[in-house]
Amino acid sequence: MKRPSTISSCHQKGRISVHTVSSDFGPSKLNLYLHVAEESRFHWRRAKDKFILSADSEPQKGLILFHENKPDLIDLCWQQFEFDPDFTSFSSVEWNLNCHTDMVCVFAFGDAFWRAPTMAIQHRLIDIVNNIDKSRIFLVTETDEDKQNAVRFCKESQMCHQTHILRTTLDKHLLYETMYEILEKQLSSFVSDLKSRASTRLVHSFTSGLDILLGKLKSRKKRRQSALSKQCIARIKSGKDYGIVGHRLYGDALYIFEDADMSTDAQKTMEIKKSIKENFKGAVHFRSIRDSLSPHRALICGGSFRNSRNGHGGTLGIFGELTRVEQGASKQTKITVALSSGHVISANTPALVSTMGEIGECIWPLDSSNNIHDVSVIKIDQTRIDDLILILNQQILVGEISKEDLEDRYVFKFGATTGKTTGYIGVIDDFQMFGEEVMTILSRSECSSKFSDKGDSGAIVLTKISGRLYGIGVVYGGGLELSDCKNIREETIAVFLKRALDRFTDKTQQTIEFDKI
Template sequence: MATSLTEQCFETDESEPTMKKMRLRRKSSSEKEKVETILKATKIIYDYGPPELNLFKYLAEEAHFLWEKENERHRYANEPMNGIVLIHDDDTDIAERCLHYFGFDLRSNNLESADCLLKGQQEVICVFLLRETFWKASNKAYEEILNNVVKKIAKANVFFMVSNEDISRASEFCKRYNVCPPSNVISQAENKKVFYDTFYDILERQMTGFLHDLQARTITEGVTIEEELNGLIEELRARKKTKIPELTAQCLARIKEAKEYGVVGHRLLDNKLFVFVDDPLIMEEDKKTQLERYIEDSFDGTVKITPLRTVLKPHCAIKCGGYVTNNKINKSGTIGIFGKMRNLVNNDIERTVALSSPNLFSDGDIVSLPNGEHVGACCWPVKLEPHRENLIDVSIVEIDSTKIDTIKRAIFNERILVEDIPHEDLDHQLVFKYGAKTQTTYGWIKKISNFELFERDVLVIIPKSPATLFSDEGDSGAIVVTSINKMHYGIGMVFGSHLEPEESSNTSTKIPTVAIFLKNALDRFTSRRQKSICVEEI
C-alpha cells in the first residue's frame, strides 16, 4: 500500500513550555500506519563560545543594555540579538552537540522557547541540527515538508550543520528548494567564517537601526546613549578593516631604548601614545619634552609622557578588612588561589602556598588575617625600590600548614588551569573573578595589543554591567578566570584600576581593571627559583 507524506501540524506542545515543536506526520491512506518525527525549536543563549564570536558577544550585550535602558522610556524595534534558534530532532544531548559543532559552552546557558522569534519580526540565525538518521530517512515528499517548515520561519538566516557524510544530501535539498546558499551548509570540520560573519552582519543592521530610531525620536535626549552606540558600531565595523601594525618597529624600539630613563610601558589609544614612566626624575620638563619629541619622530600622532602612579591605582584598601593584610604598610587585599610549590631539582613538594598581588607582599613580608593573626611569610618577589610598581610578578606566600584552614576562600569548586592562550582568542572574552571586596563580578577583556608595562603585555578588563565595578580596593590578588571548552583557565591576577589617562578620548563610564598575566608571572618565578607552582581549586 502506497503512503503519502503530508504536513499535519506546526503546533506548540503545552506539556513542554520551553520547547516549540513542529510535528511532521507520515500517514498511510488507511490511517493504520503512522510515523511521527518531531522537530523542536530552541533558543540557545551561550556565555562562552568560539574565539571568533568573542567580539560579537561583547558588542551584543553592550548594545542590548543600551536598548533595554532606552526601551524603558520608549518602545523601540531593532532589539539586538542575543542567541540563535536551534531546530533539532532530538534534545537528549543538546549541550554536547552545541559544543561539538559550534564551540558553544552551554554550562550556564538558557534554553528558551523560540516561538516568539520564529513568528516575530526580529532577524535571527536559525540552525538546523539534524541527525544522520534524519537525512537517511528522507525522500522528496519529506523534504517538501521540511521546506514548508523553513518558510514558516520569519526573518531567519538559515544554516544547516551536518556531518561530513550528509553534506551532499543537505546541499541538494537547499539548492532544490532555494532554502539557503550552498555556503550555509557546513560541517563541524569546515571553516565557519560565513556562519560567524552572519552574526556580525545581523548585529550591525540591528545596531544601526536602533541608532536611527534614537536619532529620529530625540533631539537633545539620549545623546550619551547615541555616543556609546556609535562607539560600539565603529568597533564592530573595524573588524572588517585591514589590520596593520599601529606602532612601527622603529617606534617600539625607541620606547625600549627609553627604559634607562624610567620608561616602563606604553598604551596606544586612538592617535595618542601614552608612555608610562616609573621614575620621578623623568618628570623634569626638559627631559620630558626631549623624550616625547624623540618618540614622536617615529609615531604619527601625539606622545604623552605619563607618570605611572598618576593613572594606576592599586586595589589595596588602606585599612584592615581584606582577606589578607600586610600590617607593615597597612594594606589589605585578596588571596587569589592556593597551590603547591614543587622543587624542580628533586621533584619534591615543599610547601602549601597562596598567590596574591605583588603590590601587597614581597620577599620577607609577614602575611596576616584581618584580625592580626599571622598565617605565613612571602618568599617572592624580591623587593623593589621605593615608589616602584611591580606588574610582572605575583606574590607567593608560604602558608603555615597549621593555619591553612583559617584562610577564607572563595567557593567555586572548579579546577583552574594556567596555560598559554593566544591573545587573539582572549580579545573581548568574558571573564570573572572572586575578590575580597566585590566578590564575584564579570567583565570583558579589551584588546590586548599595544599596551605594555615593564616589557610585558597587560590585561585590561571592563565590567560587564555598567552599574558595577569589576574590581575595587581590596580585590588586588584576585584571579581572573574564563571558560574555554568547559575548562576553567586562570589567565590573570587583579592589580588595580583607573589606568585611563586624562587625555584619552574614551567616553565610556565603565572603570577598567588592570590585571597581570598569570602564566607569565609564574613562569618568571620558575625560571628564577627552579620551582613551580601547581594551583588548586578556587
C-alpha cells in the same frame, strides 16, 4: 544553570522543536560578537524606557535552533558551536507559519532524519523556512553521508544555499560571519533610530557608546595596524633606564608613563622624550606613573589578607603547590602557596587575615615596588591547610593564549571587595608598563559595580575556552587617570598570569602547580 534531563517540555509541531540559544562563552571567533551583542542589548533596554523605539531595532544575541526534540540540547550546542555548557541558556519558541526572524536559524537533525525524512516533515520544513531569508538558514550534519543527503534534500526543496550545509567538525566561519552581519545591521538600525530623535544630550549619551561598538563591528575584517612605528617603539624602549616605564596608545594619542625617581640622566630623558614626539604622528602626553595608576589595595576584612608591615590589603587569588628540590637530595617537596598581586606584599613579610591572624609568609617578589608584573607568592602555614576553601572547585589551567583569542573575551573574577564580577577584555595591544604588555578589563554594562575596586588586587582573571577554565591574569589596580580619555566605564588593569609565573620560575627554579580554584 540547571542542566535539563530532557527537552520533552518544549514546544513541538511535527516532531520539530524550536529554541533560542544564547551563550557567554563560545569559540574565539565569536568573542567580539558576544561582547557587542551583550552591550548593545543592555543599551537598547535602557533606551526603550526613555524613547519610543521600534521593536525591530532591538539587537539580538545568539541563534534559533530547530531540532528533533534532542534529549540533550546542551551537548548538541557544545558539539556544534562550542557553546560552554555552564554558560548557555535556552528558551523554547512557539513557532508558527507567520513567524519572522532576523536571527541565524540552524537546523540540526540526526542521521535517521536525513536518510528517510517523511513527507510530513519535509512539508513542515518548507513551511517553516517560507518566511525566513535563505541567507539566514544553516543546516548542521554529523557525517559526510548526512551532508550528502542534506544537499540532495536542499536541491529539491531550495531550502537553503548548499554552502550553508555544514559538518560538525568543519569550520563554521560562514555561520559566524552571518551572525556578525545580522548584528551589525541591527545595531545600525538601533543607532539610526536613536539619532532620528531630537538631538539632545540624553540621546548623545547613548549613541556615543553605541558608535564605538558599531565601529568595532565594521572594522573587524580589517587587519589591525598599530599607529606606533618600529622607530617610535624603539625610542620608548630606549628610555627604560631613564624613567620611561610604559606607554599606551589611545585613539590618536600616545601616553608615555614615567617615573622620575628611576631617571639616571635628566638630559638624556629629555632627548628621548623629544625623539618619541618626532617619531609619532599625533599628540604625545607624558604622565607620572604614580599619579596615573592606582593599585587596588586597602585594609580588607573577611576573605582578604593584608601586609603585616604596612597594612596594605589584597585578595588571595588562588592556591597552588610549590615544587622545590631539597638541598643535598633529589627528593622533591611540595608546599602550599597562595598568589596575589606583586605590589601588595613582598618577601619575608607575614600575611595576615583579620579573622585568623598570620596565615603564612611571602617568599616572592624580593621587592614589591620594582615591577607591577610580578605576583606575590605566599607560603601558607601548614597549620592553616585545612582552612583553605575553594570557590568553584574546578580545575584551572594556566597557558599562553593568543591575543586574537583574548580580545573582547568574556572574563570574570572573585575579589575580596567586589566579590564575583564579570567583564570583557578591552586593550592588549599598544599598552605597556615596565617593558611588558598589560590588559584592561571593563565591567559589563548591566553590572552596576566596577570589575574591581580597592582590595581586589591579586584576584585571578578567569575565562573559559573550549569548556576549560583558564587563569589568564591577575588584577593589579585601576583608576588610570588620563584626562583626555573618555572610557565607557572605569577600567581594571591586570597583568598576565602566565608571564608572571614564568618570571618566578626563571628566577627561583621553582614551579607552582594549580589544581582547583
